[in-house]
Structure formats: structure tokens, C-alpha cells
Amino acid sequence: MRGPSPPRLWKYATGVLRLKKFFRSPGDGRPQPQIPARVLYWALLLGHLLRQFSFHSLEALVRSCARRALGLATSFSEDALAHFTERLDADATRRAAVGVLRRAKRNKAFQGSAFIGLALDGTSSGRSSRPHCAWCRASRNKQNQILGYHHRLAMISVVGTGLSLPFDVETYGPGASEYAAGQRLLRRAVANLGPRFADYVVVDGEFATAPFLHTTEELHLKVVARLKDNLPELRAAAQKRFDSQPPTLCFQEGQDQVQLWDAADFDPWGSLRWTSVRVLRYRQIKPNGEVIEAYWLTNFSAGRVGSRTLYRMAKSRWEIENQGFNEAKNQHGMEHICHHQTNSLLVQWLMLALALIIERLYRLRYLHRGTHRVRTAIELVRQLWLSLSARKAPDSS
Numbered sequence: 188m189r190g191p192s193p194p195r196l197w198k199y200a201t202g203v204l205r206l207k208k209f210f211r212s213p214g215d216g217r218p219q220p221q222i223p224a225r226v227l228y229w230a231l232l233l234g235h236l237l238r239q240f241s242f243h244s245l246e247a248l249v250r251s252c253a254r255r256a257l258g259l260a261t262s263f264s265e266d267a268l269a270h271f272t273e274r275l276d277a278d279a280t281r282r283a284a285v286g287v288l289r290r291a292k293r294n295k296a297f298q299g300s301a302f303i304g305l306a307l308d309g310t311s312s313g314r315s316s317r318p319h320c321a322w323c324r325a326s327r328n329k330q331n332q333i334l335g336y337h338h339r340l341a342m343i344s345v346v347g348t349g350l351s352l353p354f355d356v357e358t359y360g361p362g363a364s365e366y367a368a369g370q371r372l373l374r375r376a377v378a379n380l381g382p383r384f385a386d387y388v389v390v391d392g393e394f395a396t397a398p399f400l401h402t403t404e405e406l407h408l409k410v411v412a413r414l415k416d417n418l419p420e421l422r423a424a425a426q427k428r429f430d431s432q433p434p435t436l437c438f439q440e441g442q443d444q445v446q447l448w449d450a451a452d453f454d455p456w457g458s459l460r461w462t463s464v465r466v467l468r469y470r471q472i473k474p475n476g477e478v479i480e481a482y483w484l485t486n487f488s489a490g491r492v493g494s495r496t497l498y499r500m501a502k503s504r505w506e507i508e509n510q511g512f513n514e515a516k517n518q519h520g521m522e523h524i525c526h527h528q529t530n531s532l533l534v535q536w537l538m539l540a541l542a543l544i545i546e547r548l549y550r551l552r553y554l555h556r557g558t559h560r561v562r563t564a565i566e567l568v569r570q571l572w573l574s575l576s577a578r579k580a581p582d583s584s
């Protein structure tokens with residue numbers, strides 16, 4: 188049987204995705220490395236993919252008889268991983284992730300989609316009872332008592348293509364804002380991806396501010412942003428108009444009925460340098476009668492993007508919640524602090540994003556080629572684990 192195994196995944200990552208040079212030199216900052224960087228780096232990626240992400244679990248794995256089947260040349264301690272991640276250059280992993288995305292686009296991984304989106308959002312991760320690093324932020328209750336500490340980060344992901352690929356994160360410490368971190372992240376992401384990689388950026392209501400929308404324009408991206416109560420006048424004007432009109436479009440989606448209202452001639456608010464604002468309202472009616480309603484604003488013209496496509500773009504924001512934060516936290520250890528030091532935390536989140544990119548391109552594109560059916564994520568995990576009991580496996584060294 189020639190199913191998926193860690194050495195075949197290594198072959199895919201170094202061959203098809205061309206990461207061989209990067210793994211040999213992933214930005215290692217250790218002055219006198221004893222264990223090759225590629226061994227430690229690949230072990231950390233495998234840890235996320237095998238869902239054994241703690242440094243302690245990785246040490247146990249590489250000291251077990253499964254080490255050669257993992258394709259790892261030498262064993263190491265959890266202290267070696269801490270020492271390595273404290274000194275690893277985060278930007279090298281960011282550039283590697285973007286390199287894979289650009290290659291995927293050239294190889295037509297997104298060819299089924301007319302538009303490529305980028306979703307950007309913030310989250311909390313890595314809770315601890317005491318502060319340990321400069322990024323630790325206090326969580327407080329209503330009485331302002333400190334309940335514990337956590338970290339805040341913004342993440343950006345390719346969305347709207349059938350492949351959710353998170354590829355960069357920006358952390359921000361106490362006193363810094365999600366909004367500023369999001370702008371830094373978007374600027375860096377677009378600088379790394381190059382012009383014209385993506386068509387639009389989709390964000391939640393807190394990013395629907397004039398400076399953020401102007402930043403997206405500077406970067407030659409269209410924007411699709413949730414319209415919430417932080418823009419009360421525009422929200423009220425859209426509601427008043429749409430309440431007095433029948434829907435622009437109605438269609439069935441699965442078991443749900445969807446109604447769309449769409450108009451492009453709303454006035455911009457004071458600081459926004461647009462001539463007009465297009466607003467979409469959707470109502471999704473579930474079979475049990477539950478109604479989900481949301482308002483979105485955009486600078487896409489109705490000629491370029493119809494109401495139904497705009498609705499799909501708005502919905503693509505959920506990918507960063509579901510395939511981004513939720514999967515990363517629930518299955519791949521994003522919440523777990525392996526080593527509580529700022530650079531180590533950052534590179535572990537970036538490595539997790541790279542691991543998800545490799546896993547999704549491998550599973551949803553490479554293994555799916557020809558007539559092969561799509562494997563689920565848990566099926567791939569199971570096959571990787573079962574392969575560790577195989578008698579002989581090639582060595583990635």
C-alpha cells in the first residue's frame with residue numbers, strides 16, 4: 188500500500204512545493220547548532236499535522252521507534268525545540284508560506300474561482316495564569332479583576348477559492364489595537380504576495396473604518412466589510428431603504444431560502460473618500476424559521492460583481508473563523524503554549540499556518556488529482572499515524 192506517510196509528505200513539500208532550500212535554511216538563529224534546522228523544523232510541522240504539537244510529545248515521538256518512519260535523522264529534546272524557536276527568524280517562515288501560495292496560484296490551484304479573497308481577523312490565543320512575556324494581556328471581569336492572561340493576534344488567510352490557506356499572523360501586545368495590527372498585516376501580506384495576487388479583502392465590522400478602507404484601496408484590493416452599528420447612519424439608511432423594497436434577488440441554498448437587497452448609491456460617511464457606497468443585505472431563512480440577517484458594504488461595482496457573488500464573498504469571511512481559528516485551535520494546538528517566549532510563540536503560530544497550507548494543498552489538490560476522492564482531514568491524520576508502523580521508510584536526511 189502506498190498511502191500518505193510523513194516521508195511522502197516531505198517529498199511533496201520539498202518537491203512539488205519546492206520547500207527543500209527553505210527547510211535547509213529556515214532562518215536558524217542558533218549560534219552553534221548541533222541538530223540540523225531541517226530536522227527540528229520538519230518535526231514541528233509534523234507535530235501540527237499529527238496533532239501531537241507539544242514539545243514534550245514531539246520529544247517522546249522522536250525518542251520512540253517511530254522516529255525513522257517519521258523521516259527524522261536524529262532525536263532531540265524539548266529544550267532543543269525551545270532554543271530553536273526562540274531564535275528562528277519569523278519572516279523566513281512568512282516568505283516560505285507566501286512562496287507556496289504563489290506557486291499554488293501558478294499551478295492553478297484556485298482556477299475554479301473567478302475571484303481570490305483575503306480574510307483578515309483577530310483572535311485570542313495562549314492563555315496563562317501569570318504574565319510571562321511582553322505580549323501577555325490581562326483578561327478582566329466586570330469588576331476589573333484580573334482572571335488570567337492571553338495573547339492577541341490578527342491572522343490573514345486566502346479565502347473564497349475552496350481552499351482556506353492562512354499564511355501570516357501579526358501579534359499585538361497590551362495597549363495596541365487589532366485595527367492597527369490588521370493594517371500592518373495586510374500591508375506586509377500584499378507586499379509579500381506581490382500585486383494582483385488577490386482581488387478583494389473581506390473583514391468584520393471593526394475594520395469598516397475609513398483609514399482601513401483607504402489602505403485596501405492603496406493596495407489595489409477591493410473590500411467587502413460587514414456593516415454594523417459602528418456606522419449607525421449608513422446602517423440606518425440601508426435598513427430604511429431595504430425595508431421599503433422587495434428583495435433584489437431570491438434563491439434557494441441547500442435547505443435555506445436566501446433573500447438579497449443590493450443598492451450602490453448610499454452616501455459615504457464624513458471621512459470616507461468614496462463617491463458612493465454599495466450595501467448588500469442578506470436574509471437567510473432556515474427551514475425551522477430562524478432568520479440570519481447581515482449588512483455588508485463594498486466598493487465592487489454591480490457590473491463587476493453581481494449580488495449573488497457579493498453574497499458569497501461576504502460569506503467567505505467565515506472561513507477565517509472556521510477553517511482558520513477553529514481548526515487551528517481545536518485540532519492543531521494553536522491555544523497550547525509550548526514555550527512561553529515572544530518569538531517562540533510567533534514562529535509557532537506561523538509554522539502552524541504553513542502546516543495547514545501544506546496539509547490542505549496535499550489533501551485537497553495533490554491526493555485528489557485524477558479520480559481520487561477527497562480525503563477528510565481526520566482520514567489523512569489516521570493514514571499518517573498508521574504509516575508509522577510500516578517496517579521501512581526512507582530517511583529525509
Ligand SMILES: [Zn+2]
Pocket residue numbers: 318319320321322323324337338527
Ligand atoms: Zn505571554
